[in-house]
Amino acid sequence: MGTDMALVSMGPMLKRAQAAGYGIAAFNMIDYNSARAIIEGAAAMKAPIIVQVSVKTIRHWGYKPIATWVRMLAETVEVPVALHLDHCSDGDVIRRCIDAGWTSVMFDGSSLPFAENKARSEDIYRLTEAAGVGLEAEIGAIGGVEDDKFVAEDSAILADYDECLEFVKNMPNLAVFAPAIGTAHGFYKGQPKIAYALLEKITAAVAIPIALHGGTGLSQEQFDRCIAGGCAKVNISTMHKHRFIEGFVAVRQDKPKLEEPLPFIIGQYDAMKKDVTDMIVAFGSAGKAAHAAGEDAER
Template identity: 85%
Template sequence: MDTMALVTMGPLLKRAQAARYGIAAFNMIDYNSARSIVEGAAALDAPIIVQVSVKTIKHWGYKAIAGWVRMLADDVDVPVALHLDHCSDADVIRRCIDAGWTSVMFDGSALPFAENRARSQEIYRMTEAAGVGLEAEIGAIGGVEDDKFVAEDAAILADYDECVAFVKDMPNLAVFAPAIGTAHGFYKGQPKIAYDLLARITAAVPIPIALHGGTGLSQEQFDRCIANGCAKVNISTMHKHRFIEGFVGVRTEKPKLEEPLPFIAGQYEAMKKDVLDMIRAFGSAGRAAHAAGLEARP
């Protein structure tokens, strides 16, 4: 497979859902982090989603991030999507689209159902016109994401009937994120995933499902969610911890080291190992050509 430019994630996720494997979506932190994500995927011949929080965009800038990920994608032969993670600001979404993001997420989950649906449809029309994929969310996913906090005991499972009504007028939605009991960040106890609800939604909604709160789930939980239609699996907290641990590990081993490049290399290796582990866990290793639609076999 030849090198390819950034791609939109909708078609990748449809193929992944049909074949029942998950595509890892890692929240990048900086260029070194983005490099570990893309090069980790290339090492395992896997499709990958590099997603970015609003906070990260405001730190580095739209053009810088888009340029980094586009350059990395141009150098590998696996499909790479650049995705805006949880965002409720239409202006940020527009600026990401203009800068070259291939998919975006509008998170209206804090709004009443009717308002969330109306706002999501407005963004959907924007993304359809731009040829960009859209992720939309319903229900309240617990934990902390980009300074948004939802207590795990206050998280609200998505309502089945509302899910069906929500996506009715958005047939080309790239991915749908209903709250099914997972949470952002590290889990304080055993996650209580509503598998029955997930299976009902997947059976009724012909759109790939996003699994938020992937950090801390077991292999069995990943397998069960992916088997029930979760094609996009988000990993953020674990990647952030590897970023810090990689640096601290070098400092611990070599406390007198003053050259910064070994610290950067240590971060890269720690993050890349995490990427490799998750790709293998989700079953997407060796699936680059399949996800890109370049082979017929499932």
């Protein structure tokens, strides 16, 4: 468990998901309405969920408000909810998230030389282990746009198998590992070329759940193959951001003279929540809340 009983650390639930062959959706929240749509969408589907937050979102709202919103919402539902810090290369932000009540964090040293990424990831790993918080670490360059970092899809670097084994060797309790397997952040310009063989080779050798970054725009068949190959955490950010805007705009188009703000906020919530429930079905985690929480194992 993480720092608050209402929120769980994502490591144990991802291990259970990987063993049972389903994926847990990890949505990047934007504001309170978005966090509500994610958590209440998961509750409606009786599914485990990961609410993740980008550094720029934390800088906008603040550490305490975000942690309070998510904890408060998690306390009203009966599904496991993890609060996760997405792509972060700043140790100070990671420490502040842990202090504020995040139950898992990601250290992204993928832009660093291998040895430096490994050393810094291990430093953060020791910090998270001491705090009882899960850690996600990344290797290789995942294409597309993430916060303010842009990697051209054709220059995305697949993770090296031998480096993957070396990288996680001293981090046996890593909550989730993110090796680059050919997916990209943002919308795909062409067909994503996913290195399934590499994914399966890594999961056959490494007993750590894998994160699938760049989930927006993948087909059901691609999701199925990645999840079957060991991807227990599936990230959705771009699509959620689009629903956030589209839900608002649709109300304006439907009722151009409307001046009351709440119907816009409700329209936005409904659009985001539908996206959440659709993805939960796609990843096979509907009805898996009790399993992910370990309740089946304890009976």
